[in-house]
Amino acid sequence: MSSSTIILYAVALGALGASFAADRNRTRMAVRKATQSFMNVLPEFVAVLGLVGLMLTFISPSMISRLLGTGSGPFGFIVASLVGSITLIPGFVAFPLAATLLNQGAGVAQVAVFVSTLMMVGFVTFPLERKYFGRRAALLRNGMAYVYSLVVALIIGAVVLW
Amino acid sequence: MSQLRRYRLFFAIVLVDLVVLVIRPDLGRTIFSHSWDVVAQMLAILPPVFLLLGLLDVWVPRETVMRFVGEGSGVRGTILSIVLGAAAAGPLYGAFPVAHTMSRKGASYFNIIVFIGAWSTLKIPMFLFELSSLGTRFAVTRWVVNVVGIIIMAALINRTLDQSDKECLARPELSAPIGGKRQGR
Numbered sequence: 001m002s003s004s005t006i007i008l009y010a011v012a013l014g015a016l017g018a019s020f021a022a023d024r025n026r027t028r029m030a031v032r033k034a035t036q037s038f039m040n041v042l043p044e045f046v047a048v049l050g051l052v053g054l055m056l057t058f059i060s061p062s063m064i065s066r067l068l069g070t071g072s073g074p075f076g077f078i079v080a081s082l083v084g085s086i087t088l089i090p091g092f093v094a095f096p097l098a099a100t101l102l103n104q105g106a107g108v109a110q111v112a113v114f115v116s117t118l119m120m121v122g123f124v125t126f127p128l129e130r131k132y133f134g135r136r137a138a139l140l141r142n143g144m145a146y147v148y149s150l151v152v153a154l155i156i157g158a159v160v161l162w
Numbered sequence: 163m164s165q166l167r168r169y170r171l172f173f174a175i176v177l178v179d180l181v182v183l184v185i186r187p188d189l190g191r192t193i194f195s196h197s198w199d200v201v202a203q204m205l206a207i208l209p210p211v212f213l214l215l216g217l218l219d220v221w222v223p224r225e226t227v228m229r230f231v232g233e234g235s236g237v238r239g240t241i242l243s244i245v246l247g248a249a250a251a252g253p254l255y256g257a258f259p260v261a262h263t264m265s266r267k268g269a270s271y272f273n274i275i276v277f278i279g280a281w282s283t284l285k286i287p288m289f290l291f292e293l294s295s296l297g298t299r300f301a302v303t304r305w306v307v308n309v310v311g312i313i314i315m316a317a318l319i320n321r322t323l324d325q326s327d328k329e330c331l332a333r334p335e336l337s338a339p340i341g342g343k344r345q346g347r
Contacts (some may be wrong), residue, residue: 005206132261
């Protein structure tokens with residue numbers, strides 16, 4: 001269990017205790033609201049979790065490094081952006097992986113576009129984002145984030161090499 | 163019945179998982195172990211987030227949220243949205259329920275999208291880790307260029323979407339009992 005999880009739980013339970021001491025009825029309402037909100041999005045949540053489980057199996061870190069090693073030209077750049085958009089891996093896996101790729105001679109812009117799309121574009125979480133924001137807003141945000149990731153990557157490539 | 167229908171995508175995925183488990187038991191077991199990890203990760207963040215949002219909902223008045231991050235909150239509201247998003251921990255899906263509550267409480271759509279952007283890519287713990295793995299130039303450039311980009315994108319999204327698109331985020335059925343009517347606070 002990570003320290004941020006412990007802090008988050010401690011804060012939430014502390015707030016719950018304080019709230020209960022101040023006003024029982026309000027606290028009961030808050031808890032009901034929390035469980036209802038959770039239950040209402042649970043179908044989308046479990047579907048997304050299932051998708052992530054599948055994705056992690058079929059797109060493993062070793063496969064990502066193979067895909068990102070396909071060349072640092074425009075084609076490799078686009079492949080890296082697509083891999084980053086589709087995958088959802090935590091930073092503590094992604095950054096060391098990206099560092100290894102850089103050391104192995106992968107292009108800076110290519111690694112940057114992978115990192116950027118990984119964080120900003122959510123393909124597997126799309127059902128959930130659509131549930132909350134609606135289809136149009138979710139498509140718009142992800143589309144813009146994708147295009148902007150390409151720009152960011154080219155800038156990083158230029159700055160790091162300069 | 164309609165309740166079960168809502169889970170059809172989930173059931174379809176489980177079916178795929180089971181088919182893989184039969185054809186390729188090794189791969190199938192990997193899928194289930196990964197899926198379990200993902201569930202554990204979700205349980206590490208979502209229950210306390212929803213609990214805090216429930217408490218925020220009953221204790222923090224709409225006027226307070228509006229004053230800090232509402233339509234009239236100006237540059238300070240946007241900076242606050244960036245700080246809130248960057249201070250977060252956990253995957254982006256944790257930000258969606260927060261965005262819903264912000265919207266119900268009168269935060270401006272622009273600030274909500276800025277918050278989502280900051281959560282997705284400006285998180286401070288991530289930044290520190292990126293700094294040590296990929297170097298100062300890489301991490302700092304990415305962070306700075308993204309701050310600018312997040313604001314530009316939020317402005318574009320805010321301008322492109324019409325009112326009905328924006329109201330989607332605040333719709334009551336995301337937090338009220340399904341099928342029941344409930345007065346918004």
